[in-house]
Amino acid sequence: MSAWFETVAVAQQRAKRRLPKSVYAALIAASEKGITVADNVEAFSELGFAPHVVGAVEKRELATTVMGQDISLPVIISPTGVQAVHPDGEVAVARAAAARGTAMGLSSFASKPIEDVIAANPKLFFQVYWLGGREAIAERVERARAAGAVGLIVTTDWTFSHGRDWGSPKIPEQMNLATILRLSPQAVTRPAWLWQWGKTLRPPNLRVPNQAPKGEPGPPFFAAYGEWMGTPPPTWEDIAWLRELWGGPFMLKGVMRVDDAKRAVDAGVSAISVSNHGGNNLDGTPAAIRALPAVADAVGDQIEVLLDGGIRRGSDVVKALALGARAVMIGRAYLWGLAAAGQPGVENVLDILRAGIDCALMGLGHGAVHDLSPDDIVVPPEFARALGVPASGGA
Numbered sequence: 052m053s054a055w056f057e058t059v060a061v062a063q064q065r066a067k068r069r070l071p072k073s074v075y076a077a078l079i080a081a082s083e084k085g086i087t088v089a090d091n092v093e094a095f096s097e098l099g100f101a102p103h104v105v106g107a108v109e110k111r112e113l114a115t116t117v118m119g120q121d122i123s124l125p126v127i128i129s130p131t132g133v134q135a136v137h138p139d140g141e142v143a144v145a146r147a148a149a150a151r152g153t154a155m156g157l158s159s160f161a162s163k164p165i166e167d168v169i170a171a172n173p174k175l176f177f178q179v180y181w182l183g184g185r186e187a188i189a190e191r192v193e194r195a196r197a198a199g200a201v202g203l204i205v206t207t208d209w210t211f212s213h214g215r216d217w218g219s220p221k222i223p224e225q226m227n228l229a230t231i232l233r234l235s236p237q238a239v240t241r242p243a244w245l246w247q248w249g250k251t252l253r254p255p256n257l258r259v260p261n262q263a264p265k266g267e268p269g270p271p272f273f274a275a276y277g278e279w280m281g282t283p284p285p286t287w288e289d290i291a292w293l294r295e296l297w298g299g300p301f302m303l304k305g306v307m308r309v310d311d312a313k314r315a316v317d318a319g320v321s322a323i324s325v326s327n328h329g330g331n332n333l334d335g336t337p338a339a340i341r342a343l344p345a346v347a348d349a350v351g352d353q354i355e356v357l358l359d360g361g362i363r364r365g366s367d368v369v370k371a372l373a374l375g376a377r378a379v380m381i382g383r384a385y386l387w388g389l390a391a392a393g394q395p396g397v398e399n400v401l402d403i404l405r406a407g408i409d410c411a412l413m414g415l416g417h418g419a420v421h422d423l424s425p426d427d428i429v430v431p432p433e434f435a436r437a438l439g440v441p442a443s444g445g446a
């Protein structure tokens with residue numbers, strides 16, 4: 052069977068077949084009843100296109116910039132802290148993103164040291180969780196700077212909600228012999244996954260190397276998670292402090308409300324991502340794409356507004372751009388590609404998105420992604436949710 056896949060949905064099916072059940076479940080993630088994760092994807096189906104039939108432009112320009120980085124398509128890699136999907140993990144993702152001319156966010160909870168990932172893709176934004184207080188955060192950020200990170204992504208939309216109606220995967224404390232034996236009934240039914248790790252002669256590394264000084268293995272995932280739960284959540288002053296300390300391109304990820312977007316501007320950020328953490332935070336938060344138009348309207352002329360959540364096709368990217376996003380970030384789509392086929396699988400996903408964006412631009416009669424506007428799409432009444440605006444939801 053060819054490793055190539057035609058759509059992101061096929062990559063997902065392959066990932067499901069290839070990964071042990073608990074590893075696949077960790078990729079699906081989402082919280083509680085799964086209302087938000089479903090809405091993130093389904094909301095895109097409510098949006099339609101208004102195509103032209105004559106006058107298509109022969110060559111379309113997909114390139115843009117995000118936080119000062121040239122990217123060849125308006126899609127970048129969202130940071131995800133998932134271990135054990137593939138032995139090359141974030142390095143494979145970084146190589147794929149570099150090969151396709153785009154940038155990458157690297158999670159605080161990534162399995163590979165930032166220095167190794169930047170060697171594979173210098174267009175790297177380091178993602179920070181508010182973990183351990185200002186001093187510890189400053190140390191990590193300085194390590195990222197020294198490694199050559201070209202931007203910072205700060206993610207604050209996490210409330211430690213974890214109850215799932217379909218059950219949470221049991222993530223082991225560490226991968227020792229006892230754990231491997233315990234997982235073995237799942238793993239033996241997934242020989243391709245097991246063989247990948249067997250070749251490396253080491254089990255999945257459940258440590259977080261970027262939470263420690265360079266060269267150290269880093270704490271186990273759960274120790275870091277526990278410290279995070281015990282850290283007082285950040286204030287707007289903390290965000291402004293970190294922005295000042297960093298001094299370069301700075302994104303606040305997870306903004307859904309107009310009032311928060313304005314505060315982010317006041318705190319000096321250069322970008323935000325309209326996002327609900329892929330449905331992993333408060334279940335019942337509307338789809339990110341529903342919140343985008345009001346946020347983009349309010350602050351889109353002052354900072355870069357991105358969106359993440361639910362992107363599975365190039366046409367989804369085009370819809371997000373038409374509603375005011377500069378670019379989008381993808382999470383599960385590339386994780387499924389990584390699980391299905393390693394680096395080529397992530398490249399495959401980016402190629403699918405590129406081709407889909409290009410087709411949509413052609414159908415809409417545009418020569419460049421910058422030409423997209425709300426006029427290109429059909430937005431049903433009641434589609435959008437303006438959160439954090441007086442006299443509307445969330446005010």
Ligand SMILES: Cc1cc2nc3c(=O)[nH]c(=O)nc-3n(C[C@H](O)[C@H](O)[C@H](O)COP(=O)(O)O)c2cc1C
Binds near residue numbers: 383
């Ligand atoms: C398994 C998984 C792990 C994630 N880990 C992180 C993380 O470590 N840091 C972060 O900022 N966002 C994390 N996210 C959120 C993604 O960056 C992104 O917001 C989300 O996946 C976008 O939705 P999508 O998966 O529908 O594309 C994670 C998402 C998933 C699914």
